[in-house]
Amino acid sequence: MAIEEHAHSNGRSSARPGPSKPQASTHVGTLNQKSIRRDAAASTSNSKQNENYLDCRKDLQQRIAGIESEIQSYDEELRKIQDVRALRIREKRDLENQLEALRQQNIFGVVGNPQGKGKQLKGVLDYGSDDFQWVPQLKTKLQKVFGIQNFRLCQQGACNANVDGRDVVCIMPTGGGKSLTYQLPALLITGCTIVISPLIALIMDQVHHLREAGVEASMLTGATSKDETNAIYARLRAMADGEVPSNREIKLLYVTPERVAKAKRFLSILDKLYAGDRLARFVIDEAHCVSQMGHSFRPDYRSLHVLKQMYPRVPIMALSATCPPRVLEDVLKILKMKPIVDGRAAHMHEGTVYFTAPLYRKNLNYEVLPKPSSSAGALKVMVDYILAEHKDESGIVYCLTKKDTEEVAKGLSENGIKSGVYHADVGDADKEALHRRWRDGKVKVVCATIAFGLGIDKGDVRFVLHHSKTLEAYYQESGRAGRDGKDADCVMFYRPQDAMRLSSMVCTDVDGQTKLYNILRFAQSITECRKVIFAKCFSHTSQLSMSSWATEDKDALTPCGHCDNCARAEREDSFEQKDVTVQAWQILKVVDEVGRNGGRVTMSNLVDLARGTGKATYDIQAGGRRRGKGKGKEQGDIDLGAVADGKVDLSKEQTEFLIIELLVTGYLTEDYHSTAYQTNVYLKAGARAVRLTRMTKERLDTLTVDRIVCSFVKHAAAKRGRKSKAGDGYGNAKASTSKAKGTRFGKRKRLGEEEEGEDLAGPLMEVDEDDTWEEDIIPPPPPPKRKPAAPRIKPPRAAITVVRSDDEDEGGDGTGWSYSMRQPDEDSPPTKRRRRAAAKEPI
Numbered sequence: 001m002a003i004e005e006h007a008h009s010n011g012r013s014s015a016r017p018g019p020s021k022p023q024a025s026t027h028v029g030t031l032n033q034k035s036i037r038r039d040a041a042a043s044t045s046n047s048k049q050n051e052n053y054l055d056c057r058k059d060l061q062q063r064i065a066g067i068e069s070e071i072q073s074y075d076e077e078l079r080k081i082q083d084v085r086a087l088r089i090r091e092k093r094d095l096e097n098q099l100e101a102l103r104q105q106n107i108f109g110v111v112g113n114p115q116g117k118g119k120q121l122k123g124v125l126d127y128g129s130d131d132f133q134w135v136p137q138l139k140t141k142l143q144k145v146f147g148i149q150n151f152r153l154c155q156q157g158a159c160n161a162n163v164d165g166r167d168v169v170c171i172m173p174t175g176g177g178k179s180l181t182y183q184l185p186a187l188l189i190t191g192c193t194i195v196i197s198p199l200i201a202l203i204m205d206q207v208h209h210l211r212e213a214g215v216e217a218s219m220l221t222g223a224t225s226k227d228e229t230n231a232i233y234a235r236l237r238a239m240a241d242g243e244v245p246s247n248r249e250i251k252l253l254y255v256t257p258e259r260v261a262k263a264k265r266f267l268s269i270l271d272k273l274y275a276g277d278r279l280a281r282f283v284i285d286e287a288h289c290v291s292q293m294g295h296s297f298r299p300d301y302r303s304l305h306v307l308k309q310m311y312p313r314v315p316i317m318a319l320s321a322t323c324p325p326r327v328l329e330d331v332l333k334i335l336k337m338k339p340i341v342d343g344r345a346a347h348m349h350e351g352t353v354y355f356t357a358p359l360y361r362k363n364l365n366y367e368v369l370p371k372p373s374s375s376a377g378a379l380k381v382m383v384d385y386i387l388a389e390h391k392d393e394s395g396i397v398y399c400l401t402k403k404d405t406e407e408v409a410k411g412l413s414e415n416g417i418k419s420g421v422y423h424a425d426v427g428d429a430d431k432e433a434l435h436r437r438w439r440d441g442k443v444k445v446v447c448a449t450i451a452f453g454l455g456i457d458k459g460d461v462r463f464v465l466h467h468s469k470t471l472e473a474y475y476q477e478s479g480r481a482g483r484d485g486k487d488a489d490c491v492m493f494y495r496p497q498d499a500m501r502l503s504s505m506v507c508t509d510v511d512g513q514t515k516l517y518n519i520l521r522f523a524q525s526i527t528e529c530r531k532v533i534f535a536k537c538f539s540h541t542s543q544l545s546m547s548s549w550a551t552e553d554k555d556a557l558t559p560c561g562h563c564d565n566c567a568r569a570e571r572e573d574s575f576e577q578k579d580v581t582v583q584a585w586q587i588l589k590v591v592d593e594v595g596r597n598g599g600r601v602t603m604s605n606l607v608d609l610a611r612g613t614g615k616a617t618y619d620i621q622a623g624g625r626r627r628g629k630g631k632g633k634e635q636g637d638i639d640l641g642a643v644a645d646g647k648v649d650l651s652k653e654q655t656e657f658l659i660i661e662l663l664v665t666g667y668l669t670e671d672y673h674s675t676a677y678q679t680n681v682y683l684k685a686g687a688r689a690v691r692l693t694r695m696t697k698e699r700l701d702t703l704t705v706d707r708i709v710c711s712f713v714k715h716a717a718a719k720r721g722r723k724s725k726a727g728d729g730y731g732n733a734k735a736s737t738s739k740a741k742g743t744r745f746g747k748r749k750r751l752g753e754e755e756e757g758e759d760l761a762g763p764l765m766e767v768d769e770d771d772t773w774e775e776d777i778i779p780p781p782p783p784p785k786r787k788p789a790a791p792r793i794k795p796p797r798a799a800i801t802v803v804r805s806d807d808e809d810e811g812g813d814g815t816g817w818s819y820s821m822r823q824p825d826e827d828s829p830p831t832k833r834r835r836r837a838a839a840k841e842p843i
């Protein structure tokens with residue numbers, strides 16, 4: 001009853017058996033008997049339930065008691081663990097204090113040297129200073145082993161942090177000297193430094209150089225023979241067992257990431273070295289490959305996360321030339337490295353010590369030169385340039401295609417410049433032979449695709465000629481120049497027609513168009529400092545911070561003072577401005593008319609149509625208005641007077657430049673048509689075109705904002721006696737003035753002089769009459785005969801820059817802009833017309 005009452009008292013209806021509530025009945029006797037039987041049955045059932053209940057209760061109480069006592073024992077254990085933890089924390093602090101004291105004792109000027117400069121702030125270290133006791137030893141080895149007199153950029157800081165056993169990240173530009181930051185410290189530390197590098201060729205090159213310098217360096221790659229591999233493992237085992245004296249140890253062992261990821265034998269020798277305290281450091285070269293967010297992710301790099309897991313005592317150094325903050329964060333996370341601390345003010349024992357050097361190298365002179373439109377002309381310009389500026393000096397010509405490299409190498413060789421070819425299809429032995437001959441100076445110029453990059457470390461590359469698809473590629477290629485720190489030239493050859501070929505090459509790439517427009521803006525600019533363009537563009541597109549482009553003496557947006565545009569800016573009278581709003585309107589009107597007639601125009605087509613020269617017709621697609629009858633290509637033509645109020649009164653080249661400017665500013669846009677073999681690029685009106693085309697010519701004349709203004713170069717830009725940037729280009733001692741470059745820029749043609757540049761073309765970016773092209777189709781090289789060492793001829797060119805106006809009147813959107821155009825040279829190469837005239841041929 002108690003149970004039932006309890007249940008009822010809880011307000012629940014009980015399903016349990018119990019005495020029934022009295023029911024109304026008319027048969028009393030029967031009811032009483034039934035009731036007695038029911039009561040007896042209920043009583044039996046109640047006692048069973050009671051037993052069950054008691055059993056269950058006992059069981060539960062016992063279990064609860066068991067758990068309670070278990071919890072108590074855990075509490076006790078936790079208390080013990082917490083006590084131990086607190087003890088260990090105190091011990092750790094003690095050890096850290098000892099480490100700090102030890103570090104301070106090792107820093108002259110704090111403890112060891114009372115007369116020291118006292119540069120150290122409390123609790124932080126300036127690894128870039130001389131205040132470490134091993135610095136004299138580092139400097140001696142720097143000179144004796146590597147033959148290098150001074151550290152450059154952040155090398156000293158990185159070396160100090162390495163010797164001090166810190167985890168390090170070092171971001172330095174290509175050719176900045178990253179290798180030294182781990183190779184030199186490795187000589188001062190007991191044990192073996194394991195270098196993980198992505199490319200066998202690069203590894204071979206490094207090991208070769210180190211052995212030449214007398215450093216015990218080895219490699220374990222697919223190219224290492226079985227015997228050699230066994231010998232290396234035997235030496236490492238002996239090292240781990242303490243059987244090898246320190247001066248006989250393998251100081252640097254190069255491996256590919258695949259070996260760390262997959263080779264069990266290698267991992268077991270690492271275990272042994274670790275146990276024997278002979279694992280000095282892991283160096284991860286090209287560390288951005290660890291991150292999927294990086295531009296060249298390598299899956300095997302990901303497996304490097306095991307290093308910190310398995311060998312927590314071994315410091316790691318991560319090296320890269322391009323590691324934007326987002327990628328760096330990912331790299332640190334994957335490698336299980338602590339967050340970064342500044343190498344000039346690093347916490348005594350916490351964090352990954354971080355060093356970075358300006359991405360901009362002061363010893364590189366960036367310059368854009370005009371490229372003639374014919375293969376012969378383009379080759380001639382390159383030959384002239386090399387002979388006039390870099391005769392007998394080492395250089396590289398980067399080409400867009402394999403076939404280009406072959407044609408250019410042939411052309412240069414025929415003109416007395418010993419050249420070789422390097423691209424993906426060249427066999428390893430030939431590559432190696434070329435590399436060797438180039439290094440020895442037997443070959444002067446390597447004509448290469450971008451494949452010629454990693455592992456190419458020749459100090460005295462005095463010039464690199466570029467035909468690049470993107471600004472990133474241009475910058476990367478330029479990293480091969482001037483690695484000895486002396487002045488070097490990085491010259492891009494460009495003509496507006498290139499844009500169409502490049503556009504078809506990148507049209508399917510992610511961000512292809514954005515990247516293309518960036519390099520077009522760079523190439524067309526004649527006023528803005530090249531360094532500043534790099535800084536703005538890369539800090540925007542690659543998340544490389546703007547400060548990466550600052551140097552010790554200049555911030556990122558201060559002009560470098562020595563690129564072609566800075567040199568030009570030094571001469572106030574070097575260009576004059578011209579309003580080309582009408583010409584832009586005319587071009588857009590022509591495009592409009594072609595589109596209305598169902599036609600399409602290529603760039604060269606558009607130039608001819610707008611200027612009323614050449615065949616001045618355009619292709620018509622089915623359904624468009626056509627001129628003439630019969631079979632064959634349907635053609636349309638234009639009444640320029642009616643459509644555009646006459647011809648565009650700019651030279652061909654100026655018109656091309658204006659068209660590219662209209663393209664990158666959205667007044668024109670590309671119209672791609674693919675066939676089975678190629679992609680043809682046509683031009684059509686862009687989103688902004690209507691702003692101009694809706695106006696009448698008369699209305700245009702009264703327009704006060706959004707006018708388009710071009711600057712034309714009046715005189716050759718001064719570039720003579722260009723100063724050497726800053727000593728060796730890496731902030732070390734001052735140096736000389738570079739050789740006079742007086743021949744570089746001759747006098748230019750007067751504005752309006754006609755028909756220059758008809759023979760301008762490029763073996764590297766050949767474009768056929770219709771702006772259509774097939775990769776690798778290159779016309780034969782030009783006739784070889786030419787006088788060596790002729791002064792460099794600078795073909796004419798018009799460069800356009802956009803200047804925005806903030807004026808929002810006249811219905812404009814505040815994006816007014818103006819152009820500047822460089823005036824053609826007076827000593828430009830003979831045009832077809834002039835050549836014909838000279839040969840007394842009728843024009």
Ligand SMILES: Nc1ncnc2c1ncn2[C@@H]1O[C@H](COP(=O)(O)OP(=O)(O)OP(=O)(O)O)[C@@H](O)[C@H]1O
Nearest residue numbers: 148150151152174175176177178179180321457483
């Ligand atoms: N302090 C220095 N002074 C003069 N030359 C140096 C110095 N440090 C390094 N070098 C030289 O600079 C060249 C480039 O060095 P290194 O190969 O280490 O560059 P890197 O930063 O690794 O470039 P990459 O990213 O292209 O591999 C080498 O020839 C090296 O000997």
